[in-house]
Amino acid sequence: MIKTQQLKVKVYLEDAFTPVNGVKITLIPLHVKDSTTPENEQQEQISKNGEAIFALPRNVNQFRFEVFDERFYKEAKSNMERTTNSYNDTNDTISLNLLSKPSLYFNGKELYINNGNQVIDYFRAYSGNALSVEEKESLKEQYGYENFVSYKEKENAISYFCLDKGWQKEKDKGAIPEGIYYIDINKSKDDKQSGIREYNNAWYSLSRTKEGEKQWGKYNIPIYTDKDCTNTLESTTQRDSFYLHGGDKYGNAGGIDLAQEIDSFVASIQRFSNQTKDNKLSIKLLVEYTHILSNTDLQSLYLHREIQKADNNTHTTEKHRVVLTANYIKPDSMSEESFNAQKQQTYWGYKELSQTEECNLEEVRIKDITLFQKRQKDYKGETIEINLNDYDWQHCNKQIIVFAFSPKDILQNENGEEVLKKPKYKIITRGFRYDMLKRVFNGINYAILETTPTTQAQRNQHNEVNTKVQKLKDMVNELNRLHTNNEPMFVHYKLDTRARIEHFFAQSWVETWAGQLRLAESISKENANKNYNRYGNRPNTDDGYNFRGRGLLHLTFRDNYHACTRYLHNQGWLSSDIDFEAQPQLVTDSGVYALLSAVWVWNTKTYPNGVNVSIPAWRNFHLYEIIDDEANGNIIITKENVNTTKSVLAISLTINGGTNGLSDRTRQHTRIKSQNIFKDFET
Structure with a gap:
């Protein structure tokens, strides 16, 4: 049976760093070898965690890729026909850098400028007449309207805007109807009514006055219902002549009102004008007032990390950046346009703790989270790139917990506080944390610290557990301590990969009396x-x-x-x-010296260390070197009626001198690994 060769396609944005998820990539065969073979080798895959996996086509000489996602152009950057014979080894990797398309999204209170799957900027914006509280209550009572957004002016006066479908039908009163529209962002010529029309443009200013500029703003951009930007009639409501415009204040019917933010919007959107080849760039505008996505649709957060060390010889500066992507599941009732747009309303915030602190992540108060900022606004988007050096987070002395959430996720607890319940989060900093070691050493009675001791025996138990907890925290601080070369000590201690750490602490669990952290032999x-x-x-x-x-x-x-x-x-x-x-x-x-004594064993003892056993490939290997040889180490063997792995057996023999506690050592290695206690060391 011939093993199918795989092609791994890394799917990035044009920057060749930011991974892209949820994009349909098609592998298209070219130049078929045997035309009589009926098999169609065209393949489609959806990128997940920045990757799409294909089978290498067997019956073609060449192939290419196409992108099928409205957020990106069909052809990726530097896309080319690829020769099948160039990929002879298994699991070849290809990088595909996508070219993003600009788009707009209006949700009734904000207008987003998106490029591909990223938010470039967003602006406060409203649509329809501004309503007083009395007018709002009248609409609620008379028509049962319930969908309102509000805007608080500087004088503390509150204006309301109705977004109900019934009100969308009201000409010169209601908000622009929900649907898909287009704008042309090229600068308007004197004889042209489309494009970005500026107040000092001869055609646009014919009937304008200074009072009109105050009402409508410096710029006016027609909104069209067709991609060619020729039709302005909205077919469902028969309403016409919508514009993106500004003015002194919000509330003039006629489209989407950006008030005094119109100038900033135009400056931001014009960056895309160089993408046009025919003097017209049609940008899609989605208008949608119902937000559906919530924490239940957010499946996971994907983390992509890049670490670059400083190098004086190449004049390279230290860089440590991560990209987080919110992986949502699309509800069946939601269109792709709506799904892609609503993902961009994801908020990103963080909580900063020391590595020895714990916090309740079942319920997190909004006031305890710091929202990321961009251009002095709360950052929103499906993805976020964080340069850890900008925040002084590149070291391992802090745990930075990053949360992603949508507006629907903000709830109130019994105290009336805004909270997130069971939020999705990712810890983006490297290093050891107290909660990791707490889960390893599960023989300690941590629960006693939540009680109040009343007897001397209870006080003694309380003090004993407190002492053990402090020792674990001291170990965490020592492991994360920076060496003079600016690397954390756990790197020097050879405890810098997930596999090494899992083996080390599985052995420590057994040696310290079933995870009780007894640091002296009984x-x-x-x-x-x-x-x-x-x-x-x-x-x-x-x-x-x-x-x-x-x-x-x-x-x-x-x-x-x-x-x-x-x-x-x-x-x-x-x-x-x-x-x-x-x-x-x-x-x-x-706790520090208990750790360092074990580090000596870990770094100096070699296999077989006088033990009469034969795994020749590892003779004189250090313990961490045995673990690095995963191909041999993960082989299952039976020793003294215990099913274990070669690596667990070899390390146990070296540390213990025999097979004492081999079953426990095997079980604990399996537990620590399966519970993903040290999963953060994979990235």
Whole structure:
């Protein structure tokens, strides 16, 4: 059976960085080899997480791609015919950079300028006559209208605009009817009535007065009902002559009123005028007043990361940026135009915490979220690009939680506060967090901290758990601490990939007594001195007990305490006045030293380390190197009636010297991996 070769197509915007989701890409075969073969090898795929996966066509010499999405041009940037024989290896990757189309979207209170799947800018805008509160109440009582938006003027007077379908039919009163329209954004000539008409244009100013400019603004842009920009009649209501216009204040019937923001709108929309080749650029305008999308439609947030280190030789500056994309599921009742437009009303905000803090993400108060800004406005859009350096977030000492939500997601709690309930979020900063280690060491009775101790026994338990929690937090801070080369310490400790971390903490869970974070071996002094009488431990002393297993991976024997101290000193990771051999209790009492003692094991011990087993490929491999060899490491084997993997077995043998607790080590590795505790280290 011939294995089908895959083509992975990375789908980006023109910047070759921002991934695009939900776009239909078609692979079109060219130059068929065997015309008698009936198989049609044209394929369609929808991009997901910035990728579309195709099967390499077998019966063609060449192929090309086409884009079928109204937000983008059919031909991608530098699109070309591709030769099939150029892709001989499996899982070849092609980049497709899409060319975005501009569009407009009016929701009754804002006018959006979109380019592809991104919001370029948006402006406050209204349609129809401005109504007083009395007029609004009259319409509600007389016709049952309920869809109103309001605008508070500087004098605190409130104007209302009715968006109900019945009111849309009222000529010179109601809002522009919902539907699809078009505008021509090229600058109007003296003999031309279309395009962007400026007040000082000879044709446009014939019948205008200064009073008229105050009412209608400096610019006036006709709105058409056809793509050729020739017809202005709205067929459903038979209303005519709609315009995008400005003026001193909102509320003049005649289309979409931008008031004093008209100048900024024109300056922003004119950036697209160079895309036209025939002196006309028709831009689609969707008018829609009902917002449907909510948190239930938001499936997930996709994160794409780029890290670029500073390099003096190439004059490269440090860069750390991420792109987040809100992945919505389109409701069956919603059109593609509406779906694409409503996704652009997604708000983006963030909450900044230290890596050792926890917060309730089931219900988040709006006032505790800082909204991202662009041009001094709340940022909105299907995607957001964040340069972490701009916010000083590029290091690992903070957790930045980014939320995406739509206007419908803002609810009120029992205290009358605006909140998000079970919001979608993504933590965009790298590094270890307390909540990760808390989930690993699940043998600690954290719940006791939520109670008030009343007896001495309860107070002792309370203090014991508090001490363990502080040790975990100290470990988090040490792992995230910046080295002098500006890299976090977890990189130097070889705990910088998801697989390495999962193995390390699975072993730590077993060594610290089933995740209870017992950092000293539970053994009597008599037994310790009797059994641990080698590797530097002196006879007829308490060395066996003093140098019993301590730390996350139970550092044992005097020689190892000595070697560990010297190694950490040489690396510059431990203060020169700290000596574990002289003060072995430090490895128990300090979360940082408990971690560092395990780091020594992780970085220096090699397989098979004297154990009589045979996995020759790994002989003298460090523990983290065994994990990096996933092809061999993930092979399932059975040892002493325990189904495990080769990597778990090898690491267990090296750390423990035998197969003691192998079933627990295997189960914990599976648990930590399946629970995605360290999934953030994948990106």
